[in-house]
Amino acid sequence: MRYLKILLLFLLTLLPFQLQAFVAPAQVSVESQEWGDASPADVQTVLQSVIEVISPYMAGRNFGAITVRNDKGGPISLYERGATGEYIVLLNVNGRYWAQLAYQFSHEMCHLMSNYDLAPRNVSQQQWFEESLCEAFSLFTLEKMAKHWETNPPYPQWQEYAPKFIDYQQDMYKQTHRRLPKGMKLPKWYKQYAEALSADPVAQGRDLNELVANQLLPIFAAKPQTWVIMNYINLGEDSDDKSLNKYLSDWQKNVPSEWSETINTIKQTLLNPS
Structure with missing residues (x-):
């Protein structure tokens, strides 16, 4: 595992952040046929649109083949790879809910970018932070999808769907459990829940991750290119x-x-009680 981490760090130093022409950093194939009234071809189109939107934040990496299945066990990125080494991502979407699809898939892509398979099964005891970061990234992606589809939708008739990405984002962002208790700052809140988070990366049904995500999102929103740090x-x-x-x-x-x-700012936000 240590060798793989060193190798990836070395490769990251060689990769350009800006490419001369767009080259898809991942090739998505939709394996499942059962997506409610959504066709697998349309699902794949949405997923490829997500890849296009988040590609500037992948530090020039190429994730190769990604197989996506619709499964009630999702959303999750499996640690086990496919027969040819492809990533396997499970989503849980039934119907033409493109915003939900983009939200789930961008979250799982964040795990791939965050090298989830080099720290499997909470070995760091801080996997909760990766989960929170990926929740923030999925909210960010929804905003980017809205802007992208407003001017450059996969099909002209899908342009009218663009505002729904923002609607979906705001419905989640404004949920009560994502807010800090009145008068409490995040370091005090984290101290209260640190043990629970270390033991279970998705404690309390992800409510804790989602609260942290809301606090992290403004840090990245102020300078979106900062999302490339997920790759490290x-x-x-x-x-x-x-x-x-x-x-x-x-x-x-x-x-x-x-x-x-x-990262200094993130440290201060989470750990500095002043």
């Missing part, structure tokens, strides 16, 4: 120190220097 998480060396501070410090050590200040 989960690359720290294994140690007995499983603290959040160690996890974030490893992340900070591995990102290019121009993004280090963003």
